[in-house]
Amino acid sequence: xxxxxxxxxxxxxxxxxxxxxxxxxxxxxxxxxxxxxxxxxxxxxxxxxxxxxxxxxxxxxxxxxxxxxxxxxxxxxxxxxxxxxxxxxxxxxxxxxxxxxxxxxxxxxxxxxxxxxxxxxxxxxxxxxxxxxxxxxxxxxxxxxxxxxxxxxxxxxxxxxxxxxxxxxxxxxxxxxxxxxxxxxxxxxxxxxxxxxxxxxxxxxxxxxxxxxxxxxxxxxxxxxxxxxxxxxxxxxxxxxxxxxxxxxxxxxxxxxx
Numbered sequence: 434x435x436x437x438x439x440x441x442x443x444x445x446x447x448x449x450x451x452x453x454x455x456x457x458x459x460x461x462x463x464x465x466x467x468x469x470x471x472x473x474x475x476x477x478x479x480x481x482x483x484x485x486x487x488x489x490x491x492x493x494x495x496x497x498x499x500x501x502x503x504x505x506x507x508x509x510x511x512x513x514x515x516x517x518x519x520x521x522x523x524x525x526x527x528x529x530x531x532x533x534x535x536x537x538x539x540x541x542x543x544x545x546x547x548x549x550x551x552x553x554x555x556x557x558x559x560x561x562x563x564x565x566x567x568x569x570x571x572x573x574x575x576x577x578x579x580x581x582x583x584x585x586x587x588x589x590x591x592x593x594x595x596x597x598x599x600x601x602x603x604x605x606x607x608x609x610x611x612x613x614x615x616x617x618x619x620x621x622x623x624x625x626x627x628x629x630x631x632x633x634x635x636x637x638x639x640x641x642x643x644x645x646x647x648x649x650x651x652x653x654x655x656x657x658x659x660x661x662x663x664x665x666x667x668x669x670x671x672x673x674x675x676x677x678x679x680x681x682x683x684x685x686x687x688x689x690x691x
Contacts, residue, residue, distance in 0.1 A: 463576075465582060468576075469590070492604075493567065508678055509682065524554050528546065534631055534647065541647075544650040548670070551686040552617060552683060553616050560640065563608060563616065563618070565607050569603050569604060587622060588621045588622060591621035592612075598636075599636055619652075628644070653669045670684070
């Protein structure tokens with residue numbers, strides 16, 4: 434009986450040791466995600482924290498991400514509605530309602546307030562359509578599908594940096610199918626580089642008008658906008674969206690507002 438008791442005790446000790454070893458093992462991620470995790474670890478994100486985040490049931494896999502392509506938009510088509518009487522009237526209302534911050538942005542960055550309003554109108558209709566896909570799931574899906582993986586790695590890292598900076602859950606950020614978010618549809622990298630705390634509350638929130646306005650102005654100025662220089666203005670808007678039709682639509686709408 435004593436020998437049997439010792440064997441049982443040894444078996445229990447072995448199982449306990451095995452459990453400790455297994456629990457201490459690092460979770461294996463898919464290779465594409467593992468590369469992103471390694472970069473996050475270099476920015477002092479604990480692996481245990483990342484394992485928890487990427488095991489969260491809120492993480493979705495968008496299997497359509499590689500099939501989604503930006504449709505060619507006809508901004509001047511009547512059905513699009515950009516130049517309808519209601520759309521122009523709403524833009525003018527926005528100018529009046531947010532006169533203070535728009536004039537402040539114009540003074541600080543020398544960017545036309547009408548152009549800023551045009552961008553916010555065209556990107557999200559002043560916040561009506563900001564996108565509902567969680568950014569973390571968007572970049573995760575891109576990595577798994579090997580669709581623009583370098584881009585996804587970079588923006589995933591920046592998303593985590595934003596969440597840490599704002600003391601928020603990375604799952605709190607939602608946006609378009611390509612990972613742009615907020616009223617001006619900034620990517621996480623643009624948020625970090627050009628985001629402005631326009632209302633002085635201590636953080637940049639691109640879903641707030643003041644922050645969005647000041648951030649767009651700073652972005653355009655950083656990309657070459659110069660008062661009175663049409664060519665440089667055009668190039669600055671083109672950096673926002675690499676489509677000449679988009680540039681023409683922004684300029685035309687802004688002229689309607691003047």
